[in-house]
Amino acid sequence: MxxxxxxxxxxxxxxxxxxxxxxxxxxxxxxxxxxxxxxxxxxxxxxxxxxSSRPVTIFAITLPVIGLLERYGLQEQGRTLVARFARLTTGRFLALYLGLRQLTAALGLISIAGPAQTVRPLVAPIAEGAAEKKHGRLTDAARERIRSYSSSADTVGLFFGEDCFLAVGSILLITGFVNTTYDQHLEPLHLALWAIPTALCAFAIHGARLLRLDRTLERELAASAAPPGPPDGTPAGGTPGTGTEEAAK
Known part of the structure; x- marks a missing residue:
């Protein structure tokens, strides 16, 4: 141990x-x-x-392609696209992406999306564009929050979706270990089916957090746009020191 x-x-x-x-x-x-x-x-x-895990670094090949796409206006096109949908908010878009990512991972299409392939060049800019359409100019803190939630939508969708696929490495590792060590006959299909309720719970919980992001952004941006209050001893609309003098009288 x-x-x-x-x-x-x-x-x-x-x-x-x-x-x-x-x-x-x-x-x-x-x-x-x-x-x-x-x-x-x-x-x-x-x-x-x-x-043995060199294919994990395959994402490095996509980085030059993504750089060229961003140079020629990929993020701007994403913001232009989201401006055409009046009811699409940041939280709704990320919840939609969460479901899509989870579904594609459950079908074995794991490498078609990811932080480098889709989140950085496409998902985060579209989510920021939806927030800008509703709230106007965003603060740096709001942008960082949107980007973190964009990355979490991809991570949660992949993590809980891939276990529903029969041939994913974790499923094969568990079945091989159990069947060899404990002399059992565990089928990959059994584990994949039991992973479906967990995936649905993950979608419901994190989807609710993503939808709540709209209210969080609205509250934070409203607080940052509010004018600062008067200094101590200065009533709103008055002159400095008036409150102190009145109290003394």
Whole structure:
């Protein structure tokens, strides 16, 4: 059980807001050393893991294409598109994207969207355009909030949607481990079906948070646009010191 201290390193690192890559790397080294591996074997494990997961870095190929699209006005076209829909708000659009992302992930279409492919160049600008159409000029805090919710819609949709797909890696890993270790006969279809209620609950909970985003933005932007109150001792519309003099009298 001592090898689980690597998990503690991850928890502490993320709780203290350390660099994610550094935290995961240190946790892997700690886990390997506590598990009885030599430094050379730990390094070999890192190398074999990177070599076997090279397709994860395929997103880097899409970055130049996305850069060219943004240079030639992709974000502006997204804002122009959302301006044509009168009833489309930021929360409604992100809830719609959450459902679409969850559905495509459940069908196995995992790589067609993501933070680099769709959120950064398309989803976040459209969500910001919907907010600008309703509230006018946005503050920096409002823009950051919209971008974070855009990223969360993609992450939640993917995380809870992909488990409904039979051939996803996590499903195959669980069935292989259970069938081999405990001599059971667990079908991937069983796990995928039991993942559907969880996916529906995730959509309902996070979809409600996304819809509530419209009211949050309205409240924050109204507070930032309100004129500052009078200083202490100065009644609204009066002159400085009047309130103090009246109190003295």
């Amino acid at each position: 001592i090898v689980l201290l690597g998990v503690l390193v991850v928890v502490v690192g993320f709780a203290t807001r350390r660099n994610s890559l550094l935290v995961v790397g240190v946790a892997g080294i700690v886990t390997g050393l506590l598990g009885g591996l030599s430094p050379g074997e730990v390094l070999a494990a890192f190398g074999s893991g990177f070599a």
